[in-house]
Amino acid sequence: MKKPVRSQADGEKPYATGFLPERNGYLPIGDYAIIGDTRTAALVARDGSIDWFCGPDFDDDTLFCRLADQYRGGYFQIALAARDGGAATTERRYDPEAPILTTAHRSRDAEVEVTDFMILPRDLAQAASFGRTIVRLIDGKEGSALMRISLGPRLQYGAELPKFERDGAGRWWFRHDGDIVVIDGSVELANTRRGFLEAEVMVAENEHHYVTLSVTQGGEGYVTSLAEARQSLGRTRATWAERGFADSYEGPFAAQMKTSLMVLSLLVHAPTGAVIASPTMGLPEVIGGTRNYDYRYCWLRDSYFVLNAFLDQGLTEEAGAFFRWLMAASRTSAPYLETLYTVHRDSKIGLRNLRTLEGYKASAPVQLGNGASTQLQLDAYGSILMTAFSYVQKGGHLHPGEAVRVVRFGEVVMDQWTLPDNGIWEMPDPRRHHTYSKAMCWAALDSLVKLAELGAVSEDVDRFRQERDEIRDVVLREAWHDEIGAFAGALGSDWLDASVLLLPRIGIIEADDPRMVATYDRIRERLGNGAHLRRYADGVDGLEGREATFNVCGFWAADYLARAGRLEEAEAQIEAMLAAANDLGLMSEEYDPDAGLQLGNFPQGLSHAGMIAAISALAEASGEARFPKKG
Known part of the structure; x- marks a missing residue:
């Protein structure tokens, strides 16, 4: 029996x-x-x-x-x-x-x-x-x-x-x-x-x-024996338990929070402190398509979400190691920032198509390396400076050279924020004036001003404060599109971008501002499929083929709802997104709601970092306590 x-x-x-x-x-x-x-x-x-x-x-x-x-x-x-x-x-x-x-x-x-x-x-x-x-x-x-x-x-x-x-x-x-x-x-x-x-x-x-x-x-x-294999199991279990991801949080969606922290912990490269986007390459965003990218690198755009996930849940060792890696990696190109780096801080990443592999379900070509390494992504400056502010605010400190470097990053923003770029979604040329990129330039200067107020940098920041205010005026005026009744994906454009839902998290506008309320509604209407959201409509990026919904965008919607005080909607949004995870709670980059299939590289760190951010925003807005048990 x-x-x-x-x-x-x-x-x-x-x-x-x-x-x-x-x-x-x-x-x-x-x-x-x-x-x-x-x-x-x-x-x-x-x-x-x-x-x-x-x-x-x-x-x-x-x-x-x-x-x-x-x-x-x-x-x-x-x-x-x-x-x-x-x-x-x-x-x-x-x-x-x-x-x-x-x-x-x-x-x-x-x-x-x-x-x-x-x-x-x-x-x-x-x-x-x-x-x-x-x-x-x-x-x-x-x-x-x-x-x-x-x-x-x-x-x-x-x-x-x-x-x-x-x-x-x-x-x-x-x-x-x-x-x-x-x-x-x-x-x-x-x-x-x-x-x-x-x-x-x-x-x-x-x-x-x-x-x-x-x-x-x-x-x-x-390993040379069964006894040694058993001993390694016990040691590994004990070492993971000491890391604390399993007991760092108490609050809504605790089990899912634990799983996401586990995923981010697995994406840490311990010898350097880097956190990669995903351990895989070439898994397609649409079956049979050509968007089959290599994600085994560290993107600066993800750094703010990843480091805050560690800091909010008391994983200070991982947060500190990652921050020091970010500072060391950015040093190689300072005062300018590259888009992505290898775990060993190399930003010179080539790109070639592998002819030895047919690709998942014949989705070819499988790309080795990543062409985004040559792009201009101005949002990276906001990510790195918001990361620095979060790190200092939670008790970290900047070394003297790092303090000088973050000021230099701010100066680059002063010089370049008016330029078009490739944006957070790494759209091919021609470059555009992406709303999210402009808002992150605002966030970069805002974070620099706050760092000065905390005494972390010794710099007269009046010039940064003045430029910050000008960027805000430009974003809120020129990104708004009267006909669609929403903030558009780029200044003067008429297409929608789900990353705009992050404007309240960035701090450039309040979540309950009528313009943000309208923007959320338009994004839900035009990019939504149930709880899931696409990044933007087909054809906006100039690439062929249709892509699925982007998992992190669904969590950004929940983050927005929590900040707008729409807590029941936020909770329902998180629950619906979590239903798309696999049986172990893991999520890839994208999801096809109609077929019920995970797509893209797996598991995806940004998806899980977005999940953590949304759950944390809901817990904070609802007043439910969180108890990080590691300090």
């Missing part, structure tokens, strides 16, 4: 159940979970297959990328070897305190759990060391089940097969870009076909196995 699913502890997500069909083509993007070690990350499919993993860092070459090519991408799967009359199912959950994923594989007569995680470094010194290890624990829970293990890495984005070398019982290794990749386990894997190590093992109740994959230098630092 089958055992019932065990009861869940308080605050623990229930298992999410799904029937397991045979893999045929691509799984939905929302079928994936993320594990990571704050240096890189892996995506684990519902059917037990790791289909995405780059190493040793987020933006390095892939070892598994079946998510971008079902034929050549490579994968690492542990699953039931046979389907018992179509009865096989999986149920999965995260550990309540850590991104440790447990997937229960069930047939009619048996149950086997696979626990997946990456070993988390205990401190910065260990984070700077080289080992990156995926651990997969296999535990028999009931009956006996034949489990199949298939491990087929692919190098150079699917172009090369590994050359496996034997290293004793249960161990193989191969070279990868000068590194050593070691596969170790209690199961004897055989080199059965070209580029694959495979095995089938009967797992009985209370029987335990492990398989690990480690990216190392010199072939050292990998």
Whole structure:
């Protein structure tokens, strides 16, 4: 008789159940979970297959990328070897305190759990060391089940097969870009076909196995026994618990807040403090389309939302590391800001189309690098200076050189705010006078004035104050469009942009101002699909094809409603947006409400940062207490 699913502890997500069909083509993007070690990350499919993993860092070459090519991408799967009359199912959950994923594989007569995680470094010194290890624990829970293990890495984005070398019982290794990749386990894997190590093992109740994959230098630092694998599980769980994302917040939507903080914590690159946009590349914004971008970098436009998410919830260590990284990265181009940077602060990011990968569901080309690195995005200055003000306001401090640098950023804004740019959405040329960009230039100077008032910069800011006021007058006068009855996406234009919903958060206008109320209504009417919002209408950016709704825009709508005092609407908006997350609470960049599908790179940091901002705005507006437990 089958055992019932065990009861869940308080605050623990229930298992999410799904029937397991045979893999045929691509799984939905929302079928994936993320594990990571704050240096890189892996995506684990519902059917037990790791289909995405780059190493040793987020933006390095892939070892598994079946998510971008079902034929050549490579994968690492542990699953039931046979389907018992179509009865096989999986149920999965995260550990309540850590991104440790447990997937229960069930047939009619048996149950086997696979626990997946990456070993988390205990401190910065260990984070700077080289080992990156995926651990997969296999535990028999009931009956006996034949489990199949298939491990087929692919190098150079699917172009090369590994050359496996034997290293004793249960161990193989191969070279990868000068590194050593070691596969170790209690199961004897055989080199059965070209580029694959495979095995089938009967797992009985209370029987335990492990398989690990480690990216190392010199072939050292990998797991060598089941006991060591179990110990690494305990250490990783304890280290994550010390980080505090799981207990940093009490208030409305606490479980969803915890999940989003977990995602942002996984997108931190611990050796440098950078926070990337997403661990994936090439996942399409529309199936079959060409908007298939590489998001494994750090965008300045996201910095304000990400750092505030950490600060508001008491994750001061992550916030401090990220702020210091921002200051160091911007130093390379100061007094000007680039659009995006690698985790190692390089802003010279090329762009090429990968011909080795067919793309998710044949959505090509898969882009390596990002062409936005050459764009002008004036909103970046607002992001960096608002970030600096938030950091100082919450108890941080600017080093003398940083204080000088933020003033220089303000001076660039004084010189350039009248220029057209590519905007937050990175529209191709011709450049435009985007309303959001102008408002963020206002925010940059406003933040600089506030920093001076706090004593963080020693500068006569009267000139910045005067220019700030002029920018506000221009935005509120020239962005308003009488015919559409709303603030337009660009000065003098007649198209709408959902980023304009952030004007009250920025502080340039009150949320209950009749012009903002009307703008919200127009955006909802013209860009809305239920609770979901598109960024702008088709054709505005000059690119071919239609895109889906943009997840963060739906949360910005909730943020606006909370600030306007429309709390019931804000709560309903958040609830509706959260319904679009996958079974584990993860969200991608975009969402197709009609098909119910996640689209774009996954999981997306900006989506989760927007979720945190909306929930925080609702909690603050409703007077419900939040209790960060880390200081």
